[in-house]
Amino acid sequence: MINKNLLDALNTQIGLEAHSSFVYLAMASWCDKEGLKGCADFFYNQSDEERVHMLKILHYVNEMDCHAVTPAVPQPAIEYKSIQEVFKLVYAQEQKITAAIYDLLSLAIETKEHSTHNFLQWYITEQREEEALVRSILDKIKLIGEGGQSLYYIDKEIEKINKARMAAETAADAADAPAA
Numbered sequence: 001m002i003n004k005n006l007l008d009a010l011n012t013q014i015g016l017e018a019h020s021s022f023v024y025l026a027m028a029s030w031c032d033k034e035g036l037k038g039c040a041d042f043f044y045n046q047s048d049e050e051r052v053h054m055l056k057i058l059h060y061v062n063e064m065d066c067h068a069v070t071p072a073v074p075q076p077a078i079e080y081k082s083i084q085e086v087f088k089l090v091y092a093q094e095q096k097i098t099a100a101i102y103d104l105l106s107l108a109i110e111t112k113e114h115s116t117h118n119f120l121q122w123y124i125t126e127q128r129e130e131e132a133l134v135r136s137i138l139d140k141i142k143l144i145g146e147g148g149q150s151l152y153y154i155d156k157e158i159e160k161i162n163k164a165r166m167a168a169e170t171a172a173d174a175a176d177a178p179a180a
């Protein structure tokens with residue numbers, strides 16, 4: 001079992017991860033509409049990842065003999081001024097999630113919930129990596145600038161990131177596969 005305060009906070013986090021998934025889905029759809037294929041693929045993938053983050057907590061809560069609650073998800077923004085604005089919003093979203101994970105971890109430590117403390121370590125690493133990735137994208141966008149052809153080059157850069165991530169995932173799957 002998990003103490004009531006921490007359980008409530010974990011259920012809130014399920015809602016935050018679900019919201020992130022929908023925020024990124026809305027961004028993917030907007031990028032698709034704008035013809036930014038590389039960015040759209042990036043956000044469809046991010047949206048799927050956030051759903052996995054949500055499910056991980058949901059399964060953990062139930063495994064701990066508690067009840068994980070399916071959240072109500074607020075409507076995300078569906079229109080954006082520019083791709084630069086989109087990535088700035090992503091960074092703010094990830095910082096918000098990092099702060100929420102830190103609060104959860106502090107609560108787990110205060111209430112001596114060692115299992116949850118251990119469970120949350122994966123999220124700490126994930127958030128550090130996600131924030132670093134988005135910062136690197138924002139740096140690239142700044143270098144490319146806002147001129148007429150910048151959208152084309154930004155989209156190409158994001159496509160490269162998608163390919164690198166796919167290659168890393170394939171390599172990780174191969175490493176996990178049992179030897180023949």
Ligand code: OFO
Pocket residue numbers: 017020049050053094097126127130
């Ligand atoms: Fe699950 O929020 Fe970041 O990745």
